[in-house]
Amino acid sequence: MSHGYLAGRHFLQIPGPTNVPDRVLRALAAPTIDHRGPEFGRLGREILAGLQQVVKTAGPVIVFPSSGTGAWEAALVNTLSPGDRVLMFETGHFATLWRGVATRLGLAVDFAPGDWRRGVDPAAVEERLAQDRGQQIRAVCVVHNETSTGVASRVGEVRQAMDRAHHPALLMADTISSLASIDYQHDAWRVDVTVACSQKGLMLPPGLGINAVSQKALQASEAAKLPRSYWRWEEMLKPNQSGFFPYTPATNLLYGLREALRLLQEEGLDAVFARHARHAEAARRAVQAWGLDLQCLDPREYSSSLTAVRMPDGHDADAFRKVVLERFNLSLGNGLGKVQGRVFRIGHLGDFNDLMLVGTLGGIEMGLGLAGIPHKKGGVQAALEFLAGC
Numbered sequence: 478m479s480h481g482y483l484a485g486r487h488f489l490q491i492p493g494p495t496n497v498p499d500r501v502l503r504a505l506a507a508p509t510i511d512h513r514g515p516e517f518g519r520l521g522r523e524i525l526a527g528l529q530q531v532v533k534t535a536g537p538v539i540v541f542p543s544s545g546t547g548a549w550e551a552a553l554v555n556t557l558s559p560g561d562r563v564l565m566f567e568t569g570h571f572a573t574l575w576r577g578v579a580t581r582l583g584l585a586v587d588f589a590p591g592d593w594r595r596g597v598d599p600a601a602v603e604e605r606l607a608q609d610r611g612q613q614i615r616a617v618c619v620v621h622n623e624t625s626t627g628v629a630s631r632v633g634e635v636r637q638a639m640d641r642a643h644h645p646a647l648l649m650a651d652t653i654s655s656l657a658s659i660d661y662q663h664d665a666w667r668v669d670v671t672v673a674c675s676q677k678g679l680m681l682p683p684g685l686g687i688n689a690v691s692q693k694a695l696q697a698s699e700a701a702k703l704p705r706s707y708w709r710w711e712e713m714l715k716p717n718q719s720g721f722f723p724y725t726p727a728t729n730l731l732y733g734l735r736e737a738l739r740l741l742q743e744e745g746l747d748a749v750f751a752r753h754a755r756h757a758e759a760a761r762r763a764v765q766a767w768g769l770d771l772q773c774l775d776p777r778e779y780s781s782s783l784t785a786v787r788m789p790d791g792h793d794a795d796a797f798r799k800v801v802l803e804r805f806n807l808s809l810g811n812g813l814g815k816v817q818g819r820v821f822r823i824g825h826l827g828d829f830n831d832l833m834l835v836g837t838l839g840g841i842e843m844g845l846g847l848a849g850i851p852h853k854k855g856g857v858q859a860a861l862e863f864l865a866g867c
């Protein structure tokens with residue numbers, strides 16, 4: 478492969494970080510301003526209000542300079558105490574990593590096993606909570622969209638299951654690869670802490686971690702005893718009311734966030750969700766036409782953000798991805814954790830349109846041939862017919 482100039486745009490079709498739109502890139506490049514001055518206050522107020530609309534909450538939204546992992550930690554340390562029991566579900570790699578964060582913080586995690594091909598089963602939530610007669614479980618933590626598998630759990634139904642069990646545990650949801658891509662409703666589903674970050678549906682570079690917080694979670698934070706300093710919500714909430722931050726914020730990322738929120742408003746959230754769902758359907762039709770298997774087994778749980786594709790036995794997904802990168806300058810997501818080498822992932826979230834999807838699928842179909850992966854032709858054609866027909 479030549480290491481000289483590669484003409485044309487790189488196709489960044491991993492499921493995050495996603496392609497950053499030109500308008501956001503230009504916004505990021507503006508000169509940094511005084512984060513204690515009046516202009517910053519206006520910026521802060523606009524982005525916090527805009528995030529409330531995207532998360533669908535009237536409550537506070539907190540933005541940290543951090544990756545998503547920081548937002549996971551913030552959700553736990555603000556609401557829980559050492560030794561508290563939390564219920565988590567092994568939906569895939571990211572659920573497993575969140576479990577690791579909780580365990581290292583000294584929480585006692587009940588980790589319900591899973592096969593990495595299905596989401597959280599609401600009936601299993603109800604059953605486990607019903608068995609917890611002493612109501613020791615303090616929080617149920619769910620990854621809304623499991624980025625390692627392309628499986629989206631039904632968070633609204635998880636809430637209903639918790640209600641049926643009459644259990645007071647907090648509900649926490651990781652929306653890192655679903656927010657602004659798949660419908661999500663913090664208030665309507667009475668989620669207590671929503672965890673999100675910048676680099677996926679929000680179309681920004683990495684660097685912002687987000688918590689949306691219910692009144693119940695705020696109350697829990699008053700009694701919670703896990704040590705916290707940088708992540709303390711209370712420090713944020715007062716200055717945030719006038720758009721300011723207690724420490725130096727990631728000013729330029731916030732410029733980008735303001736622009737990204739404007740883009741989402743201009744397109745309309747429902748249109749954004751419909752666009753993602755349509756591209757996901759086209760991608761699945763391509764995969765099915767190639768004769769390959771989807772990692773997600775239940776159509777009710779298909780992800781609109783990404784499609785994880787299983788490799789035929791004896792074929793290495795990473796060798797295939799290498800061919801696609803070197804020949805077509807297209808990055809596909811790798812298999813993570815238990816499915817390493819077994820799965821590749823097509824990211825179709827964020828700033829993305831029909832022709833970008835067609836280019837991505839074209840690179841994959843050519844790559845399957847070049848890498849000697851057994852498949853049928855016609856995946857791109859199946860996607861074209863679907864896209865042209867609706």
Ligand SMILES: Cc1ncc(COP(=O)(O)O)c(C=O)c1O
Pocket residue numbers: 493544545546547571620622623624625651652653654674683
């Ligand atoms: C669902 C999910 N949760 C958490 C994370 C961790 O976020 P970060 O890598 O920004 O710390 C990711 C990252 O891809 C993710 O997809």
